[in-house]
Amino acid sequence: MMGRRRPQRAGRILGTAGLAAAAGSIALLGTGYTAVTVNGDAMDPTYPRGARAFFERIDPGEVRRGDVVLHRTEDRDESRPALRRVIGIGGDNVRQSPGGPVTVNGEPLSEPYVKDGDPSGMAPAYDVVVPEGRLFLLGDHRANSNDSRFSLDARSGSVAATTVQARALDDHTGLRLLALTALFGLLGTMGGLVSEIVWRRRRPVR
Template sequence: MGAALLIGTRYTTVIINGNAMDPTYSPGDRVFLERTDAGAVRQGDVVLYQTGDRYEGRAVLRRVIGVGGDHVRQSPGAPVIVNGTPLVEPYVKDGDPSGMAPPYDVVVPEGRLFLLGDHRANSNDSRFFLSEQSGSVAATAVQARVLDNQTGLLALALTVLLGLLLTLSALVVQIASWVARQRSLPAPAPLNPDPPVDAQSV
């Protein structure tokens, strides 16, 4: 995952450099995200998160499949089942919801998330960390979630525009203040005044 570019204090953007979320997000795509609290994360959200013991400490993008208390299970070639209901996942690559992962059957601990990539055959996600609290990660590890609607993108654009206008306004005020100070200063005296000249003829 590329480095995040901070936009204001609420929004961020990242450049995708892996295939785990393909075809939803492919390498080179710029993805816009909104910073969010752990308690606001919901099933289906695509989130940017970072843990110190996985992915060499890098931030990664994955989809939330289960939250605290959810029962998540899957058999090879079958859909993911959450709390007894098969998930409808039109976003998974090649229509394959399982990939090469072994079967699993877990209950997500409270305050934690079970996350999968959309390219199930090429995603290092919760399925491969099942011995660590059912493969889950702390909800507090989430840094932001993807903006998936036009309202969010419009808010982002307005935030950027507002920041530019505020910066420009501050610059105009500084220039105006400097000009006003310069005008209020007394005119400087001549450095080398010419000596008086006797105009009387001889």
């Protein structure tokens, strides 16, 4: 009798563990990550129109210079998500002359990601200090991006860090591991269920 019960117990343990792993991974995927399809050209060539981009949800305090973030615009008429790169954070001095590089706190930025190697895009000269708790954002396609350069009169063109919803994932390893954990968890749940069904069918009738 004990020998017959061991496969049943093993199947139940496998099923329970698989269900827990699958549920936890799926919940984390749903709440910790998101994905969008790019529908503009502002971040070309890094994220061209039609590209599928994956993001991890972060707190405002986790935003760093160089991050590509998904944030809510602060338009009065509507609030829609936008994809831009963080150039400056609170306290940074950001400046640029037409045709020249962007400088942050006096240091020129190396920006290999900008479209056609053009860090300016014919924007007017600017020299601003980013208020605390806010971000200075630019698109990678500087000649075709509505970003912080064009609203300098409103808090130096910055947006509140609290408008950031998520940060683009450069490395998808963690996301893949979560997806695999969810998959194996579902397989384990199915295996445990099959084992339980087989055991019940084979159980002797008294």
